Amino acid sequence: MTDDKRVALVTGSTSGIGAAVAVRLAAAGIRVVINSARSADAGRRFAGSLPEATYIQADISDEGEARRLVAEAVAGYGRLDILVNNAGTTKVIPHSDLEAAHAGVWREILDLNVIGTWTTTVAAMPHLRESADGVVVNISSVAGSRPAGSSVPYAVSKAAIEHMTRLLANTAGPQVRVNAVAPGLIETPWTKDFTAIAEHVRENTPLRRVGTPEDVAASVHGLIESPYTTGAVLSVDGGAHLL
Numbered sequence: 001m002t003d004d005k006r007v008a009l010v011t012g013s014t015s016g017i018g019a020a021v022a023v024r025l026a027a028a029g030i031r032v033v034i035n036s037a038r039s040a041d042a043g044r045r046f047a048g049s050l051p052e053a054t055y056i057q058a059d060i061s062d063e064g065e066a067r068r069l070v071a072e073a074v075a076g077y078g079r080l081d082i083l084v085n086n087a088g089t090t091k092v093i094p095h096s097d098l099e100a101a102h103a104g105v106w107r108e109i110l111d112l113n114v115i116g117t118w119t120t121t122v123a124a125m126p127h128l129r130e131s132a133d134g135v136v137v138n139i140s141s142v143a144g145s146r147p148a149g150s151s152v153p154y155a156v157s158k159a160a161i162e163h164m165t166r167l168l169a170n171t172a173g174p175q176v177r178v179n180a181v182a183p184g185l186i187e188t189p190w191t192k193d194f195t196a197i198a199e200h201v202r203e204n205t206p207l208r209r210v211g212t213p214e215d216v217a218a219s220v221h222g223l224i225e226s227p228y229t230t231g232a233v234l235s236v237d238g239g240a241h242l243l
C-alpha cells in the first residue's frame with residue numbers, strides 16, 4: 001500500500017546535492033518532498049519527473065516558513081520519516097578580509113545554515129518520533145572541521161551544524177537518529193567558478209577528483225539506511241580532510 005512508503009523532506013532540493021538526494025531516495029521507493037525558496041517552477045517540474053514527489057516553496061531562513069513547510073509535508077502524506085537539511089548559503093570572502101565578513105553577512109549565513117536547520121528539525125521531530133526509524137541527515141562541509149571554506153562565517157556555520165548533529169543525536173534517540181555528511185568540493189552550480197580549488201583537489205586529494213552530487217547522495221542514503229549509527233559526521237570529500 002502506498003501509505004506504507006516512507007516520506008522524506010529534502011530542503012533546498014531543486015539543484016545540486018539536494019536534487020541528487022531526492023533522485024536517489026525516490027529511486028529507492030521513498031516519497032520525496034522537494035523544496036526551495038525561489039525556483040518554484042523548476043521545483044514543480046522536478047517533482048513531476050519523480051515517481052512520487054511534491055514540491056513546496058518555503059524559505060528555510062524564515063522560522064514561520066520552515067514550520068509551514070514541515071506542516072504541509074505532513075499534511076500531504078500523513079507522515080514524515082526522513083529529514084535532509086541541505087539548504088544552505090555562503091558568501092565568498094577571503095578569510096584574511098575581516099571587515100568584509102561583517103555582521104550582516106554572519107546573520108544571513110547563520111539564519112539559513114544554522115537557525116534554519118534547527119527550526120526545521122524541531123518542527124519535524126514529533127513526526128520523526130512516530131516513524132519506525134526516524135532519521136535526520138544534515139549537510140555540513142569539509143569547512144566545518146578544517147581551516148577552509150568560502151568564508152569564515154560559512155565555515156563556522158558548518159562547524160555549528162556538526163556539533164548540533166551530535167547534541168541532537170544525544171537526545172533524539174531511541175526513536176530518531178541524527179547524522180551529518182561533510183562534503184568536500186562537489187560539482188554544482190554553487191561551485192562552477194571554483195576552478196583553482198578544483199585543480200588543487202584533482203592534484204592533491206587521495207581520490208584525485210572533484211565530487212559529484214551523486215557521490216554525496218549515496219552517502220546520505222547510506223546513513224539513512226544505517227540503523228545503528230547516530231551522532232556521526234561522515235566525510236564525503238575524496239580524502240580532502242586528510243590534507
Ligand SMILES: NC(=O)c1ccc[n+]([C@@H]2O[C@H](COP(=O)([O-])OP(=O)(O)OC[C@H]3O[C@@H](n4cnc5c(N)ncnc54)[C@H](OP(=O)(O)O)[C@@H]3O)[C@@H](O)[C@H]2O)c1
Pocket residue numbers: 011012013014015016017018035036037038039040058059060061086087088089112139140141142182183184185186187188189190191
Ligand atoms: N557544492 C559543494 O562543493 C558543497 C560542499 C560542501 C557542502 N555543500 C553544502 O551542500 C548544500 C547544497 O549545496 P549545493 O552546492 O548543492 O548548492 P546549489 O546547487 O546552489 O543548491 C542550493 C539549493 O538550495 C535552495 N535554497 C537556497 N536558499 C534556500 C532557502 N533559504 N530556503 C530553501 N531552499 C533554499 C536552492 O534553491 P533556490 O535558490 O531556488 O531557493 C537550491 O535548490 C549546502 O548546504 C552547502 O553548504 C556544498
